[in-house]
Amino acid sequence: MKNIKALFAVTLMLAVCGCASHYVFEKSQILDDEVLLARCLNAVEKIHSSDCTMFHRVIIEVWGDEYDFNGALAVEKGKIRKGASYGDMGGKIFEFSSEDGMIIITGKPEGVPECALREGMLGDMDFLYAEHRYINSILVRQGVSHFDLVRYRTESDMDVYFFRDGLELPDMGLAVRDSKIVMAVKYSEYQEDAKRALCLPYKLDITNYSWHYKTRIRMFDIKHKE
Amino acid sequence: MVNKIVLSVFVTLILFFNLQAGDGRLDKKGEVQFFEAFKTCVEKVKTLKVSFSQKRHMAIFTETLDAGGKCFFKYPDKLRWEINKPYKSIMVYNGDSIAKFDFDDGVYRKMNSGNYDMLMEVLSQINAWMKGDFSKTGNTYDLTVFRNGEDFRIELLPKDKSMKKFLQSVELFARGKDYHITRVVIRENAEDFIEINFSGEKINTGFPDDFFNTEELKDSKE
Numbered sequence: 001m002k003n004i005k006a007l008f009a010v011t012l013m014l015a016v017c018g019c020a021s022h023y024v025f026e027k028s029q030i031l032d033d034e035v036l037l038a039r040c041l042n043a044v045e046k047i048h049s050s051d052c053t054m055f056h057r058v059i060i061e062v063w064g065d066e067y068d069f070n071g072a073l074a075v076e077k078g079k080i081r082k083g084a085s086y087g088d089m090g091g092k093i094f095e096f097s098s099e100d101g102m103i104i105i106t107g108k109p110e111g112v113p114e115c116a117l118r119e120g121m122l123g124d125m126d127f128l129y130a131e132h133r134y135i136n137s138i139l140v141r142q143g144v145s146h147f148d149l150v151r152y153r154t155e156s157d158m159d160v161y162f163f164r165d166g167l168e169l170p171d172m173g174l175a176v177r178d179s180k181i182v183m184a185v186k187y188s189e190y191q192e193d194a195k196r197a198l199c200l201p202y203k204l205d206i207t208n209y210s211w212h213y214k215t216r217i218r219m220f221d222i223k224h225k226e
Numbered sequence: 227m228v229n230k231i232v233l234s235v236f237v238t239l240i241l242f243f244n245l246q247a248g249d250g251r252l253d254k255k256g257e258v259q260f261f262e263a264f265k266t267c268v269e270k271v272k273t274l275k276v277s278f279s280q281k282r283h284m285a286i287f288t289e290t291l292d293a294g295g296k297c298f299f300k301y302p303d304k305l306r307w308e309i310n311k312p313y314k315s316i317m318v319y320n321g322d323s324i325a326k327f328d329f330d331d332g333v334y335r336k337m338n339s340g341n342y343d344m345l346m347e348v349l350s351q352i353n354a355w356m357k358g359d360f361s362k363t364g365n366t367y368d369l370t371v372f373r374n375g376e377d378f379r380i381e382l383l384p385k386d387k388s389m390k391k392f393l394q395s396v397e398l399f400a401r402g403k404d405y406h407i408t409r410v411v412i413r414e415n416a417e418d419f420i421e422i423n424f425s426g427e428k429i430n431t432g433f434p435d436d437f438f439n440t441e442e443l444k445d446s447k448e
Binding site for chain 1: 280282284285286287289291293307309312313315317326328330337338339340341348392412414418420422
């Protein structure tokens, strides 16, 4: 446990002075294709469930050291509602729930700063599973074989999704805050749920550039509210 | 009417105390005898393979987190804890070192565990209990043994105040006829606890030593 405290202290320092890449494109790269835009927006809707409980295994890698746990995360009406995670042999690691839209952290390792949890892991969860309002969405051609769906939360905060030509669902997502890439997630192992018009990724590989850690999430079950 | 209420309360109290008597606490002499008998029985176990199922009850969720797998023990200090579902993960302890292997993309990969010290402590403790050695347990826990019919329940309550914040108790349920542990309950509070049930044990069937290799994983063909 001392190790985890030290690692998070180092991470906290590095996060303060760390730097991330900027997300950039030129106007000439913007695609004017309303049909493709609608298809991409629909695809991004399909990879999010607004009411479900997910059961998963998580491995976090901080400066080469790995910490694994299993847990559950509930999303209700497009908002993160509650979550808990435990070690292989049962010990509780994290627990949080939301009250009146505020996330209350009720369990965490002693040495882990709350800001690291809120801006790091909870920020990642918010990108992955919560619903957001967007002021605009555009398509940007980024290479010969792929383009991005760029969804603006504000003028400088964007949620970006990579699409390969010919594929219906995104390969990756980027959280861009203040024009900087703070987090990237690689989606894979999509499982279709035709009944709910969903296609949820069961394998997610996250790199958080702000807090300098990687997270591997492997879903083993998703229960939807009937 | 009042008499009926008094009578029903009285009957309930009698029933309650009778039920409690079924889980009777052993006195100090009884405890010493129990641990001697326990150690004598488990000392005969040179290798053990047993299936387990674990159920994690979470205070903030109605669902439980379930997992299952196999546990392998080789006297005196080798332990392998394999989780097979709903995900695959293997912990190997060989007395000197510990390793954790995670299954992803079709292969097991050795993890660079950041919880090395904590895992060593937990698995060495479990290893000691597997051998019937509770000698060091008393330093950390207040230990009480209860008889429940033919069987026994060993209750461990942490002594340390800071430990009590996240661990209320550990209960080990031992079968009376052979003193084998059939169930473990680790309780953080009334709603947050994990139950581990053991079944299908195979004793002294043997496994090769490299089955507990912490450098390279030898796959379970057991």
